[in-house]
Amino acid sequence: MAANLSHYRERVLEEINKTPVEHLPYLLQIIRIFRESISLKSAEESFIQGWREALDGETKPVSELWEGIDAD
Template sequence: MKAYEFSTHISSDGKIELPEYLKLLTNASEVRIIVLLKEATDTTDDEGFSVESFRTSWQQALTGNTLPLSELWEGIEVD
């Protein structure tokens, strides 16, 4: 399966508008749709990630301020 990502809106009658380049793909018999809705509490930009969170994480990675993978789940119980 090939993935295409794009931003669009859902019309008042519930239809999703596809970009023109996807309308040209006629040989696809099956598609998979994932709908991500921005919540009121989201502090992300239009690309779907928090710029400030990325900057903080990137700085931590550059300075070695990270945890070993073996310690990431310490204290978390999984049923």
């Protein structure tokens, strides 16, 4: 597995090195956004977001949440 990770790291770095300097700030932004989108939020952050959504009325009835789920 470590060999695969090293291979991917090398390939990513190769692509970065091929990127024109003027585009590096945008590439950095893309990488950060990607990393943040796949990272799990802390329990506190999740609670705060859920609480904010509830206060803003961004809720669904429980019956709607169960639609399409087989309980059998």
